Amino acid sequence: MINKLVDKIKKTGAPIVVGLDPNLKFVPSVIIEAAFAEYGETLEGAAEAIWQFNRGIVDAVYDLIPAVKPQIAMYEQFGIPGLVAFKKTVDYCREKGLVVIADIKRGDIGSTSESYALAHLGHIQVGSASVPVFEEDFATVNPYLGIDGIKPFMDVCRKEHKGIFVLVKTSNPSSKEFQDRIVIDDDGSQKKLYEIVGRAVDSWGSELMGDSYSYVGAVVGATYPEEGRILRNIMPKAFILVPGYGAQGGKGADLVHFFDKDGLGAIVNSSRGIIAAYQNEKYASYGETAYADASRAAVEDMISDIRTAIDNR
């Protein structure tokens, strides 16, 4: 799947991923009203609204991009109906040929971590049947519990040719609270915790290589360009998933060090900046009924911003 992701990035010329994180505040009123008319102001109504919203955006942008990243929290918040909408979104995106990166940030140990890995990237055994469950292509994983939480995902990735992105340096302001702590390394030198985690990602990933990159990638926030440069060197074979572009403050020019010399090795996520583009002054002329066209324009502008930054570095 890492090979497929790289191929699709080369074909589209777009090292970007659209974050399908549907907040009800982003959904045009015409969609909300239709959903509530059918299901009421219920979890089912909310789930129908976000599914219709997602479908419009996917239809408008799928030919421009290699991948989408649905954030499962935005579906889980609407309970079972929300998770049904998550599954419909995953299935629809895969039908459209998109790579699906599930932003689930799961992290547990042993058989529990294996259950998450099988549910999201593999098949679960039920009696004599081997049943696919959520069927995403990649999942994000939290490293705090160490290799015990990662290895079950790696085992499933090896079998299914799927991949993971391990949280290394997250895009939020308080990521420094623990991730930037100065650690005394085994040789007595001082390193930041995220460097230690990045080194582990590099080591784990060396056992699970695709053609050019590992099936074990990393998450490094666009809001930390200098840390991106450091981690690019620590993890030369890891594909880097870069959140924080746009609404969180990251710009194309900040991102050049996340890419390797071939202009590959990273994929930049934007969620609100794309899916709620019509609410941004720059794209307001589209109006809410043409929200998906506004998203397409925002995708084109994002691709241009990042390609220009890579070409001019």
Added chain:
Amino acid sequence: MINKLVDKIKKTGAPIVVGLDPNLKFVPSVIIEAAFAEYGETLEGAAEAIWQFNRGIVDAVYDLIPAVKPQIAMYEQFGIPGLVAFKKTVDYCREKGLVVIADIKRGDIGSTSESYALAHLGHIQVGSASVPVFEEDFATVNPYLGIDGIKPFMDVCRKEHKGIFVLVKTSNPSSKEFQDRIVIDDDGSQKKLYEIVGRAVDSWGSELMGDSYSYVGAVVGATYPEEGRILRNIMPKAFILVPGYGAQGGKGADLVHFFDKDGLGAIVNSSRGIIAAYQNEKYASYGETAYADASRAAVEDMISDIRTAIDNR
């Protein structure tokens, strides 16, 4: 809810929680066969089997214990039907008067973390309606992203009188990989990372106190008794959720330092050791049809083991 948990521990004399982590391998064949006869070897069939299994155990032990801890991964692995079984289990346990600690280990940032918090501990706004979603009482939370991931949970806990347990030192062997790293503290002294995280839990929790303990608790594995002693001192107001008893190797005598001088302040989890007791040689005479009675006997033995250890310290 932390006050309710403390009250129920006092009333039952049982500082223990039963982990409802149903693996199909634990479910007696008679239950499996009935579920597959009705739904086939499908996710629905698996979900029906674990729900019936759970109900039997809850009916057999609910009067002995203050709380249950369903591990959501064991339900999520069966997709939407599995999560329906999770919700049915949560609802059933609450009807029985049990405190429900949802072992979800979620951790994200900003509005995403808020979505998880609202889904599991609060209400979600859908139009003009405020809708409860999964309705657990406590949730486990991963600290790797710092306060940005914790504060949204704390805000919901404050409003709803619910609580969280933050992962500090997990029970698995590789928890040392990052959690035990030597960190240079702000004053130049050296501490383990879990001590830094524990100190943060203490600080966060001081803003959100119940009568005797904070709504912000901590997870510290039974497999690390010395670290439990250290963390008990660092976080005097945090209730400690202690996994790793029984199947993972922790014994009652190892646990005395997790409790404070009143014999409170900690709650010890056992999952497989209780719910699959009938598969253990010690309780094998019950046979699989009386699996729930075996679980009751295992609960009684666990309470006795821990109470004896506390009384003899």
